[in-house]
Structure formats: C-alpha cells, structure tokens
Amino acid sequence: MARLFGTDGVRGLANGDLTVSLALDLAVSAAHVLTADAVASARRPIAVVGRDTRISGEFLQAAVAAGLASSGVDVIDLGVLPTPAVAHLTAALGADLGVVLSASHNPMPDNGIKFLARGGVKLDDAMEDAIEAGLGRETERPLGAGVGRITPYPTGVEEYVEHLAGTLAHRHDGLTVVVDCAQGAASVSGPLALARAGARVIAINHTPNGLDINAGCGSTHPEALQKAVLEHGADAGFAFDGDADRCLAVDHEGGLVDGDQVMGILALGLAEEGELAGDTLVATVMSNLGLLRAMESAGIQVAQTAVGDRYVLEEMRRGGYVLGGEQSGHIVLSRHATTGDGTLTALQVLDRMARTGRSLAALAEPVARFPQVLINVPDVDKHRTDDPELVAAIAAQGAELGNDGRILLRASGTEPVVRVMVEAPTLERAGSVAERLASVVRRRLAL
Template identity: 45%
Template sequence: MGRKFFGTDGIRGETNTGAMTAEMAMRVAQAAGAHFRRGDHRHRVVIGKDTRLSGYMMESALVAGFTSMGVDVIMTGPLPTPAVALLTREMRADLGVMISASHNPYRDNGIKLFGPDGFKLDDDTEAAIEALIEQQPSLVPAAHIGRARRIEDARGRYIHAVKQSVSDDISFDGLKVVIDCAHGAAYQVAPSAIWELGAEIVTLGVDPDGTNINDGVGSTAIAAVQAKVIEEGADIGIALDGDADRLIVIDEKGQAVDGDQIMALIATRMAEKGELTGGGMVATVMSNLGLERHLAERGLSLERTKVGDRYVLERMRAGGFNVGGEQSGHMILLDHATTGDGTVAALRVLASLVREGRPASEVLHRFERVPQVLHNVRYAGGHPLEADSVKAAIADAEAELAEKGRLVIRPSGTEPVIRVMAEGDDEAQVEAVVTRICDAVREAAG
C-alpha cells in the first residue's frame, strides 16, 4: 500500500497547502510522539530547521504537537540535517526532526524524522506514524505536558564533530576555498569548520533572509560558485544545498564535480588505507556506469539501490558498507555520520587535496564518464508510465541498448515529474533513446 504523506525523504510540499500546514505539522508531531513514547522516562525530541520563512511556523506547530503528548522539546535553530541526526543520538533523544525542503525553493518546506539512533526512519515506522496521524491523539493530562527550550551550543557541537572526520595531522593552510551555503542551514557552521582547519575562505550564500534559500546559489545552482572560483583564483569551490546534506565540488578551472567522482575519490583512498568496509560502496541506479567500471578495475564492487539516500543507507547498513551516496551529491560516510553530510564530505575532499598536493582538477577526476542523458518530463496528473505506448517505447529502448548501456525511468518522489535516464558508449544513440521515451510520456500525459 502506498504511503499517503511520506515521500522518499519525509513529508514535503508547498507551505500552507496540502500536507504542509501548521495543523498537519502538529498532527505529525502528535503521531510521532505517540509512536516513540515508550516507558516511564521523560521523552525528548530534537528539532532543527533550515532558514525558510515558514520554519518558524512549522517549528511552533511541531512544538505544540510534541508537548501536548508529554514530549520535551529541544530546539537548535538553523542547523544542517546531519547535525540534527547527530544531536538526536548524542542527547539520548527519542527522536529528531529536521524542518527543511532541502534544495527546493523557499515556498516549500518539509519534515524529516530520525530515530533515537540518528538514522532516518524505515518504511514500516513511517507507515505506523501515518496511521496515527489520522487518528484522534491521546493527549496527556495538564501536569504531564512537555517542556520546550532552545540550546545555544548546537552549532559548536556540530563543528567540533565534523572536524573529527579529518586526521589531526591535516591542516588546510594554503588552500583558498570558495564555499556556497545556499543561504541555508550551514551558513554559519560550514565556513567556520573549514576556516578553523586553516583554509582561507570566500563565502557565498551566507545571508539568509527567509526567502532566498537555494535562490541562484547552492548545489543546484552552481554558476555563482563557478564564477567566484575563477574570479578569486581559488583552489576549489564547495556548494551545499539548503539543508547541507548534499555537496557539489567545483575544481580550480570552474568545472563541476558530481557525487560520483567524489565517491570514487573517497572510496578508493579509503580502500588504499584499508579503511573501506563491505568490499566496495553503495550508490543508486542513477550513478554513472563509469564509476562502476572504475571500482571494478580496483577489485571493488558497486551495489545499486533505487533513488533516495535512505535506500542507500539501508543497503549500507545491511551489507556492512561505510561509503555510499548519490550522483546528486549526497555523501554518506558511516564512520562519521548517520546520514548524508555535505560538510564532512567536503572536508574529506580538502584533505585529499592536501595529501596529494595536486590541483583539484587532477585529484577529483577519477574516471571517464560514460555518456549519460537525463531528461525530466513534468505532467499534470494520471499515470503516464502505465500507458501502452510508453511501455512499448521503453521496451524498444531496452532492446536497442541491450548490453551497450542502461536505461532508468522513474517518477520523482517529491514532484509530478518523470525522470528518463539512459547511458551508453554511443552518446547520439543515448540522446535519441531518451528523446523518444520523453515524447511518448508527454503524449500519454496529454
């Protein structure tokens, strides 16, 4: 049975509509509070947020919901998603909540939930919470209402933690780094962590006003950081998204480096040092075939999952892997974090620059990408992938690519979009295949 509220990464949507209202946030908190309220101890939840204007409204609604269920609330203020996961575990909380719509524009917001171990909830737990959302909550007596307070040292705790991901003998002295925080959750912590390790920093996207998050900056709008790297003559550029769980790197020539190349760098270096576990790494079906070939040449495996960092994480935990991620920039390094952490991944990349003493364009170019084409088709409603004409177009494409490439077609988990991706050694063939399928989807969708 499909989930009604939860998508691939929590609950997300346009603020004040559908499932993203203050009323709904309170109901989610009451349902989550009821689900995690076990035993006689004082229950507590950690709540963080990014810099969206609606974050205050959603935070207040969540506080009301949790306290009405007898759960104490600890508010951190603006903080990256991985920091909330970290503090949930460190503060022995029963659950954690991040208020963010990640790379989406400010009009959207979302609610991500973490269990007491700092990991995102599995499908069964989300399904149980969904069932409780639509039931009347059992509120606690007045004497047992939860308390709420803010903590002032959350940022410092997180900065200290991420710096531990770099060896004590590493200093970033001599590196000039442009860091773009997307006017988002990491606008203070990420520049501080990199500066404290010795780098000269140039900042972008560090002046949030509630409505400018991800607006022309960050990991999904990299033109600004690319230009700044060239203008400043920087060694490297770091671009995070709104909640800082995603990373895109820009080399000294202004060229973008995606998650596949970053994962290849981190995984192979760890393998050389005997630190890589699981015999390889985990990525999604969207990662480039070139990454798979690169790892295979070094005796390492690439296990693929469906799209979504939560599914990557589930496979990592099941298979004993400590490196995984997505081409889009989610990097999961389980030795240091329980979820994707753009700042931790950035520090590992900077450490590699120091270790190798070569330009970023050389250090980060680990393999030749196989030509890959990805097109998105937006639709108004219905189920275009179920149309016979679309199924026929897909079957023809699969037969044409056969052993020469891959085809991945999937609906987005957060918006009404069909993503059509193909890759193979013949770029013209790949482009033609994707175009035909997209045309079929558009026609079926009307």
C-alpha cells in the same frame, strides 16, 4: 489515498499543503510512536528540533514543538542547523527523536518535516506508516507537570563543528576554499568548520534573510561557485543545498565535480587506506557509467539501489558498508554520520587533497563522466512501463549501445512522469537514443 510521507519526510507548499494543523498533528502522532520505549520505562522523553532558514520554518517549528510538548515530550530547540547536525545531536544528546523542518533543495515557498529515530537515523516505512495512521487519533493528554518543556540550545553549532573536526586526519592549512552556503542552514557552521580545519575560507550566499534559500545558488545552481573559485584563485569550491545534506564540488579550473566523482574520490581513498568495508561503494541506479567503470578498474564493487538516499542507507546498513550516495551530492560516510552531510563531505575531500598533495581535478580524473541525457515524459501512465513494445524498443536500443552506454527507464515516485535516462560516449548519441525512447513512451503510455 496517496501516502503522506514521501522519500524524505512530509513535504509541500508551506501554509498550503503543509499547514500548522498538519505539523501539530504529525508531531503529536510521532511523539506517541517514537517515544514508546521512554514511556514504558517511565523516562521523560526528549526531542531535538532544528530547521533551515525558510521563513515558514519559524511557525512550523513552533507548531511541531507545541505538538511534542503537549504530548509530554521535552523539546530542545536547536534553531537553524543543517539536517546532519540535527541527526548528530539527536544521537549525542540521547534524544528519543529528532525533527528537521526543511524542504532541502526545494524553492523557498516549500517546506518539509523529517523525523529521525533514536540515534539520529531516518525512519523506516513501518514507522512512517504508524505516524500517518495515528493522525487525528484521540490520545490521553498529560496535565500539569506532565507536559513537556521547550528549551533553547545555543551551543548546537559549536558542538557540531567540533564533531566534524574530530573526523579529520590532516590539517588543511595552505588550501583556499570557496563555499556556497545556498543561503541555507549551513551559512554559519559550514564556513566555520572549514576554517577550523585550517583552510582559508571565502563564503558566498551565507547571509540568509528567510526568503532567498536555494535562489540561484547552492548545489542546484553551481555557476556562482564556479565563477567565485576562478575569481579568487581557489584550490576548490563546495556548494551545499538548503539543509546542507548535499555537496557538489568545483576544481581550481572551475570544472564541476559531481556527486559521482566525489564518491569515486572518497572510495578510492578509503580503499587505498584499507578502510572501505567490503571494498564496496553503494550508489543508486542513476549513478554515471563512468563511476561504475572507474570502480571496476580499481577492484571496488558497486552495490546499486533505487533512487533515494533512504535506499542507499538501507543497503549500507544491510551490508555494513561505510560509503554511499547519489549523483546529486547526497553522500553518506557512515563512520561519522547517519545521513548525508555536505560539510563532512567537503572536509573529507579536502583531507584527501591534503594527504596526497594532488589537486581536486587530478583526484576526480579517474571518474570520467559519460554524457548523460534525462528526459522526463509527463502525463503518461507510469504503471505500464512493462508495455511489450516499449520493452522491445529499450532492448533494441540497448543492444545498439552495447557496452558503450546504458539505458534506464523508471517511473517517478511522486508524479505521473516516466524518466528516460541514456548514457553514451557522446552527448549527441545519448540524446538521439533518449528521444527515440521518449517518443515510444509518449505514444504507448499516453493517458
């Protein structure tokens, strides 16, 4: 049987794969796993619960809150808030666990349930396995005054924005910024935080109706942001995803500044200020060769992990590092947050602009992106990527590219797909190598 938890919680089609009964059962099991310390010390357990703007989040949040309260947990209902805000408040309010109802950048019909442990940190595999193992298990249910209470918490946005303001070293007065909120969870907090820092803020896609989250907007569709930055003559633009744990940027010329370039900007800034722990940036194997080259030139090491923010976080905790992330714009600044935070990322980039007086385009210039081609090869046996002919083909193409490119072939973690990624000095060359390798994958690993 396939594992229920993926790389970022339990996700699926709301009311199809992810049902009320599953949400309820997950909450009951999570309550027993994550509140054991509170119960052992005879302390009333507390959980905070927040969601993004999807219409399905309303009934799923109700189911999660019911499951927690029926297990004797007092629930603080945060309403609509970004994932990083829920993580922050889990720690700030001393809660035993946090829950986020969100499918992040996925389309509106999907939803997901993400659990956070005490302190607002993501769960490790062992905790997730324990929650999954507890599904459907009969447990003693509290009665009378033993059941939990569900209490609204109307000040969550303001407290989160105040937290973000406390991370800044400079005012952003004089900067004009466009922010694309993806009709998602940061539709209120994102523009408010940027304005609080002094920027003139133009918000787009910030009036969600429950049905339009990520629909042609946000970090997965930055075209609207690029157009708006040019129309308003803005200094920069930032695009979040549905739960605002990602951030991509746009410079004043309308050029896209991806997660690798944002990480490069922040790493160079922290290193200059002597605040980049271990002179190390943590990134995944999908990060562009241009980032690796730029960091090498600056004397910054790059610790590379498997794809997925949880692996980035694990490496950051292991090495005590303060900056890590993914090309997608999921960037972790661990001195201020326990997870990726799109609004925090935007504020720190603006802080760098204010400190240096340089444009976003100039700050991003050291991280020159190599053309990258990614081909997903479906309907293949992803467990046979060690096929001798395929390995030999990769070695031959890699030798041909030499130091001027890079090849990454990996199996998808969620579907029968093998991903072939090639970077080279030109798009044509990257595409040619990728097509050749994809052809070998189709022929050798066909189901």
